[in-house]
Amino acid sequence: MESSKLNETLIEIKKGNDLERERLIRHYKPYIINVVGHICKRYVTWSSDETSIGLIAFNRAIDTFEYDKGRIFLNYAYLLVQRDLIDYFRKQKRHLYTISNDDHSEHDQAEMKASLESYQQSINTSALVEEILELDEKLSKFNISFEELESHSPKHRKTRIKVMEIASEFIKHHDLVDRLVEKNVFPVASFTKRTRHRPKSIERHRKYLITIIMIQLHPEWRQLSTFVQVGPGSVKI
Structure with missing residues (x-):
């Protein structure tokens, strides 16, 4: 249908x-x-x-x-x-x-x-299902669905590791995190001005990056921390 x-x-x-x-x-x-x-x-x-x-x-x-x-x-x-x-x-x-x-x-x-x-x-x-529902609710505010993440995740392990490093670096900027959560838009310009990351790279992996940031901001989602990984098949259901 x-x-x-x-x-x-x-x-x-x-x-x-x-x-x-x-x-x-x-x-x-x-x-x-x-x-x-x-x-x-x-x-x-x-x-x-x-x-x-x-x-x-x-x-x-x-x-x-x-x-x-x-x-x-x-x-x-x-x-x-x-x-x-x-x-x-x-x-x-x-x-x-x-x-x-x-x-x-x-x-x-x-x-x-x-x-x-x-x-x-x-x-x-069981806990993973609950966490996925919570994450899916968060991602929907960015017009991202959990189901599409596999197609948007980086194909190479080195790139996935890099995106996770970018996510960890991003959450150190508390004002940018607040802007991300409140406006549901990734502040690409502000973030790249403070770092050496290129806007094109951020935008290419935006959906995956936002997902990693959301997971890092919610340490209580313990199952998802292993569900999204840097090994082969970085996001899987």
């Missing part, structure tokens, strides 16, 4: 058009199943409990998505589905320890074990 058409549909749904909601869900039914299966790392059907959780999260994405903030709807929906499934696996883990193995068939035990393994794989990303 084209972005403009999708936005029009979301607006209609927010106005209370349930028919459009049903049509949208029917259209993205394969997407929802694929996302849930990818997160659970096993085959799921439309009647699976995990898929029901994914559907509820997808519905919430429809209700809460703000199309005018530069986000991509499907990526936003993915993050909500992932977060809800992580919560589900967490609850299943607690439930697993309250049930005796003798009370269940081997099939039930295998299902619970699979869910627990999925939980173990997913829990490490």
Whole structure:
């Protein structure tokens, strides 16, 4: 579905058009199943409990998505589905320890074990999902979406290291940081006048640079500090 058409549909749904909601869900039914299966790392059907959780999260994405903030709807929906499934696996883990193995068939035990393994794989990303949502909110003010960062990140390791050094140098200028945060515009002219960096270089890596600066300004985002790295594939989801 084209972005403009999708936005029009979301607006209609927010106005209370349930028919459009049903049509949208029917259209993205394969997407929802694929996302849930990818997160659970096993085959799921439309009647699976995990898929029901994914559907509820997808519905919430429809209700809460703000199309005018530069986000991509499907990526936003993915993050909500992932977060809800992580919560589900967490609850299943607690439930697993309250049930005796003798009370269940081997099939039930295998299902619970699979869910627990999925939980173990997913829990490490729980904090990361929250941090990505927070970062995405910050970046949207600069008309940057988290999903596009990989295509804008420097291809060479040496360049990525250089951009990170520039970001570290930038945050030492507190007045420029204030201007960046308040006006949501990178003060290229002011920064380059104080340093030996060329405006052309700054502008070439502007989106990646702003992202690194945002992460450095929020040390509480511990997962993102390793998520964005200088090695191969500097930004990955």
